[in-house]
Amino acid sequence: MWKCGPWNENKMMKFETKVRDFCPDHIFDCGQCFRWSRGEDGSWTGIAGSHVANVKLIPDTGQNISSEQTISTGTLIVTGICGRQGETEEEFRRFWREYLDLDRNYSEIKDFLRRRDPAMNRVIASGEGIRILRQDLWETMISFMISQNNNIPRIKGCIEALARSFGAPAGRFMGEDYYSLPSPEVLAGLSREDLEVCRLGYRGPYLIRTARQVLDAGGMKAVELQLSEAKEKGPEALVEALREFSGIGPKVAGCIALFGMADLRAFPVDVWMRRIMHEIYGIDEKNVREMERRGREDFAPWGGLAQQYLFFYARQ
DNA sequence: TTCCAGGTACCCC
DNA sequence: GGGGTACATGGA
Numbered sequence: 001m002w003k004c005g006p007w008n009e010n011k012m013m014k015f016e017t018k019v020r021d022f023c024p025d026h027i028f029d030c031g032q033c034f035r036w037s038r039g040e041d042g043s044w045t046g047i048a049g050s051h052v053a054n055v056k057l058i059p060d061t062g063q064n065i066s067s068e069q070t071i072s073t074g075t076l077i078v079t080g081i082c083g084r085q086g087e088t089e090e091e092f093r094r095f096w097r098e099y100l101d102l103d104r105n106y107s108e109i110k111d112f113l114r115r116r117d118p119a120m121n122r123v124i125a126s127g128e129g130i131r132i133l134r135q136d137l138w139e140t141m142i143s144f145m146i147s148q149n150n151n152i153p154r155i156k157g158c159i160e161a162l163a164r165s166f167g168a169p170a171g172r173f174m175g176e177d178y179y180s181l182p183s184p185e186v187l188a189g190l191s192r193e194d195l196e197v198c199r200l201g202y203r204g205p206y207l208i209r210t211a212r213q214v215l216d217a218g219g220m221k222a223v224e225l226q227l228s229e230a231k232e233k234g235p236e237a238l239v240e241a242l243r244e245f246s247g248i249g250p251k252v253a254g255c256i257a258l259f260g261m262a263d264l265r266a267f268p269v270d271v272w273m274r275r276i277m278h279e280i281y282g283i284d285e286k287n288v289r290e291m292e293r294r295g296r297e298d299f300a301p302w303g304g305l306a307q308q309y310l311f312f313y314a315r316q
Numbered sequence: 317t318t319c320c321a322g323g324t325a326c327c328c329c
Numbered sequence: 330g331g332g333g334t335a336c337a338t339g340g341a
Contacts, residue, residue: 031322144322151321154339201337206324249324270322311322 010081010171013092021106023072023129024055030130030312032259034143034156035163047163048099049136050170050180053080055100072129076102081171101131109302113309116299119280120306127312132305133259137227138220139181140260145206145247147255161198166190184220187211206247213245227261235265235296250288258304267295267303276314 028036028044036046043056059074078096097103110128113120142162147155159181166182188211195204217223230241238261242253254268269277269291278285281294299306 145324147321148323149321149336150323150338151340154321158338199338202324202335203337247324251323255322268322271320272322315322 010173012079012081013087013089014077014079015089015093015096016075016077017097017102018074019057019076019102020073021110021129022057022074022076022100022102022131023070023127024057026070026072026127026129026312027100027131027133028055030127030308031152031315032255032308033133033135034147034152034159045174045176047170047178047180048133049083049139050168051080051083051095051099052171052173052178053078053096054174070129076100081173083170098134101134104131106131106305109305113299113302113306117306120309123280123309123313126316127309130305130308130312132262132264132308134262135259137224137256137260138184138214140256141210141242141245141248142181142187142207144252144255144259145210146200146203148203148247148249148252150203158198158200158203162195162200165197166194184211184214188215203247209246210248231257231261231263235263235267238263239266258307264304265296265301267292267299267307269295270311272311272314273307276310280310 024042024044025038028038028046033046033048035048036044038044039054041056043054045054046052056077056079057071057074058077059071078100080092080096082092083095110124114124143155143159146158146162150158163179163181166186167179170178170180172178187207190208192205192208195208198204200207214220214223217226227238227241231238235257238257239250239253242248242256243250248256251268251270254266257263257266258268269288273291274285274288277283277291277294283290283294295303295307
């Protein structure tokens with residue numbers, strides 16, 4: 001086992017594994033992450049924390065696939081550069097296995113959801129290769145604070161600008177330079193004028209205030225511990241704890257719980273969810289309370305995954 | 317030009 | 330506690 005390094009060499013690493021219920025187009029284009037982009041060959045390249053990689057699915061040969069059927073079974077190839085100095089191959093593999101949530105059986109969960117609700121048959125069929133990425137908490141917090149009242153292409157632009165302006169270099173990969181997002185320490189030291197280059201609009205001050213709240217609470221380690229304790233008490237307690245931060249309301253808190261804390265019970269309701277839940281279940285578009293209740297109770301304990309299938313279906 | 321985007325904070329009743 | 334409204338920005 002060799003270790004990567006020196007740091008600036010961008011040593012390449014790679015691992016392969018058999019997967020099912022895994023479609024990169026579904027995973028990286030379902031609105032849960034904003035730092036991945038699709039290549040001509042259908043693979044996706046992006047950054048998670050300071051880890052840069054390309055993710056490619058090679059479909060099993062001999063599959064009888066019609067043109068409209070999505071492929072979510074095959075060999076997954078993750079190629080990347082080490083995420084930090086001295087990272088071993090084993091650590092590289094472990095990082096991406098966890099990030100891509102490869103050790104969860106999605107077939108069982110999908111069967112469960114379809115049994116609970118017949119409407120889930122067509123909903124899941126549209127995005128059957130979705131997985132919930134297990135993203136870094138702080139990244140998820142700033143990403144979804146930026147997402148409010150914003151569209152996905154512009155959210156991506158804002159996040160990239162933030163990384164390039166105030167983040168740290170994470171290496172050069174496939175001809176592109178990658179930057180991690182700024183830490184709470186860095187963001188807390190900025191003024192709203194400093195952030196204007198990122199075109200965050202009124203969300204800029206939210207980021208700065210939240211970064212300062214994190215430092216006041218003792219840093220991200222302390223915050224993560226606090227939030228984990230809230231999560232133990234239940235999904236509502238976690239959302240309430242997240243709402244203590246500036247710029248985090250019920251919807252953003254739900255996304256952070258789901259994507260940044262792996263709380264698969266969380267059921268964030270946004271404009272797309274209001275539309276689709278009105279269409280499928282006839283719930284009044286203004287009745288977010290009822291939608292949250294349905295998401296929480298009808299799909300328990302996998303409301304968050306049901307939410308992702310519904311969101312993907314709604315955006316089709 | 318107006319509308320819209322993975323909403324939130326703040327004010328008013 | 331529910332119901333308005335301002336808040337930046339840029340693409341359609």
